[in-house]
Amino acid sequence: MRYTAEYVRAKQLVNKYLATNGEKLHHAIILDGPKHHTLNCLKHFKWAPDHIHIPNNSYADYHKIQLIHPQTYHLSMREYLEGGHIDITSVVYMDYMCSFWGNSICSPASDIKYLFDNTRFADTCLLAITCSVRHKLKESLWFSNIQMLKAIAQIQSVAKAHGKQAILIPEFGTYKNKGIMYTLMFRVEADTKTKAL
């Protein structure tokens, strides 16, 4: 599969940001591809391999990653989270290929809620999420921006309902591959102004 230069650059920026700003003492849950760029980047910046957990619901991709990384699981992100074997987590990279509201196989919006319901976050956790834009006018930046803004609002609202604040790090955003994709990066911390429900 050929990627655009924009795609490659966007992934590099996200991987490096997570690897260098995430708290290495804790654990990372990441979606990675067959070339394991995210894994390589975390290891390059001295993350302990046994702190890196990689679910992948494509058998072909899972198979390639597990050859070099034992903490790889042939599971969807949701199934992995439901497994409940999650240590204190300081990095979550939900690098999806579907839209935020999802489909029958992949539902980022629902995974986000499940993540907040069930994860022991480190005091500061970086949460990155990539989604594609779903719309017949998906080549239009205007619709992309609206979908991205709705995803931001939803994630911040879920965080707030759990006594957290999801602070947007405004260094990422839309990029073009086949269609328009976007990455959102949040710093998740306790919200000192609200109590968890």
Ligand SMILES: C[S@@+](CC[C@H](N)C(=O)[O-])C[C@H]1O[C@@H](n2cnc3c(N)ncnc32)[C@H](O)[C@@H]1O
């Ligand atoms: C875009 S690639 C990851 C790229 C990588 N993070 C990088 O920086 O190069 C996404 C990978 O996650 C897997 N994936 C997508 N949605 C998933 C889901 N809901 N659960 C588990 N794996 C998923 C895909 O099979 C694919 O291998």
